Amino acid sequence: MKPPPVEITLEVNGTARTCTVEPRLTLADCLRNTFGLTGTHLGCESGICGACTVLVDGVSVRSCLMLAVQAQKTRIQTVEGLAGKSGLHPLQEAFHRHHGLQCGYCTPGMLMTAVELLAENPNPSEADVRVAISGNICRCTGYQGIVASVLSAAAQLQEHMGTKPWEQ
Ligand code: FES
Ligand code: FES
Helix, strand or coil: CCCCCEEEEEEECCEEEEEEECCCCEHHHHHHHHCCCCCCCCCCCCCCCCCCEEEECCEEEECCCCEHHHHCCCEEECHHHCCECCECCHHHHHHHHCCCCCCCCCHHHHHHHHHHHHHHCCCCCHHHHHHHHHHCCCCCCCCHHHHHHHHHHHHHHHHCCCCCHHHC
16 A cells, blocks of 8 residues: 655755655655756766765755655755855855866765865865865766855865855
8 A cells, every 4th residue: 555645844945845745755856846947967866976965954965865854853955045135145146166077967966065065174185175075966067167166165164264255
């Protein structure tokens, strides 16, 4: 017998959301199809490419491998939540400036992984960045521009330590 739908409540990009989902629905499909947040991309749908990376309570998660019901009462951050009232997040600005993307398919996952990295390590070395993004596959850029973008954003965030001018 098919298990009944389950009501879940979670916070997505600072907004409380409630929805009723099939128990087997992935978090990625819930974000994309239930909430319309299609910035979270699906590549392999098997935990390999990292395109679907979002933050769950501040920790990067492959949303294709997590069920929506497991996100009950968590705080989710997706790429849609990065830009503030005054513009793009410094990581998004840096990706634009340093050509950190070509087709952009990997970019939302790269950005969310980089957000986690810079929260944990505000002053990463190039090697730190390369290790952090090693679970995010990019087929286009050769990674050089992505690494330069993350290092540049880290420097900019250090300058604005404690303030978030893009949110004001
Ligand atoms: S789509 Fe989730 S890891 Fe590839
Ligand atoms: S920019 Fe195309 S996959 Fe990364």
